[in-house]
Structure formats: C-alpha cells, structure tokens
Amino acid sequence: MIERVSGEWFFARAFGSSLPFVRCAVVVSSKVAPRAVDRVRIRRDIYQLIPPSIFQKATGKDVVITITKNVDIKKTEGIGEEFSHAIKKII
Numbered sequence: 673m674i675e676r677v678s679g680e681w682f683f684a685r686a687f688g689s690s691l692p693f694v695r696c697a698v699v700v701s702s703k704v705a706p707r708a709v710d711r712v713r714i715r716r717d718i719y720q721l722i723p724p725s726i727f728q729k730a731t732g733k734d735v736v737i738t739i740t741k742n743v744d745i746k747k748t749e750g751i752g753e754e755f756s757h758a759i760k761k762i763i
Contacts, residue, residue, distance in 0.1 A: 675762040679754050681741040682718075686762040687734045694727045694763065699738045710742070717745040721755050730763040 675686040689695070698718045700711040718737060737759075745751055 677758040677761050679758055681743045681751070682737055682739050682755065682758075684735060684737045684758060684762060687736075689732045689734045691734075692731050694730050694733045694735065696722060696727075696735045697737065699736060701739075704739055705742050714739055714742070714745070718755075721745065721752050722759060723756055726759060726763050733763055735759070735763065 673688050677684050696719075698715045700714045702711070705711045705714060718739065743751065
C-alpha cells in the first residue's frame with residue numbers, strides 16, 4: 673500500500689516494508705537546485721525537520737520525500753510545521 677501526501681514544495685510517499693524499522697530518503701533533483709552544494713544543503717535541512725520520535729513509533733515503512741521547489745528552509749516560516757504534520761500523516 674502506497675500512501676502519499678504533498679505540500680507546496682514537496683511530496684512524500686510511504687511504502688510498506690517487512691523491515692522492523694523506518695527508512696527515509698530525500699530526493700532533490702538537479703532541476704530544483706542545479707548546484708550540488710545547494711542540493712546537499714536542502715537535503716540536510718529536510719533531514720533536520722523530521723522528528724526522531726517518528727522513527728521510534730512506526731515500523732515497516734520506506735518513506736521517499738521528493739522536493740519540487742528550491743526553498744530556503746531556515747528563512748521561510750511555517751515550512752517546518754507543514755512538513756512535520758504531513759510526515760506524521762503517512763507514518
């Protein structure tokens with residue numbers, strides 16, 4: 673079963689897994705941020721927004737988060753709350 677949520681600047685899909693833990697991946701394409709330095713910065717910022725408590729509660733999920741817009745996470749307000757709320761829906 674695939675679950676999907678989306679926001680203004682991302683969409684996330686969760687796939688069922690037989691593993692006893694949750695895996696998470698963040699995808700930032702070169703169309704979103706042409707420079708590798710910017711892609712890594714975005715990826716690192718997204719990983720910091722994921723609450724660690726999610727990984728302790730859920731089991732058997734693979735989550736893929738795809739970024740669709742280049743956005744500065746630290747300067748834009750409300751992104752953290754929107755993202756955390758969306759991730760909690762699918763896990």
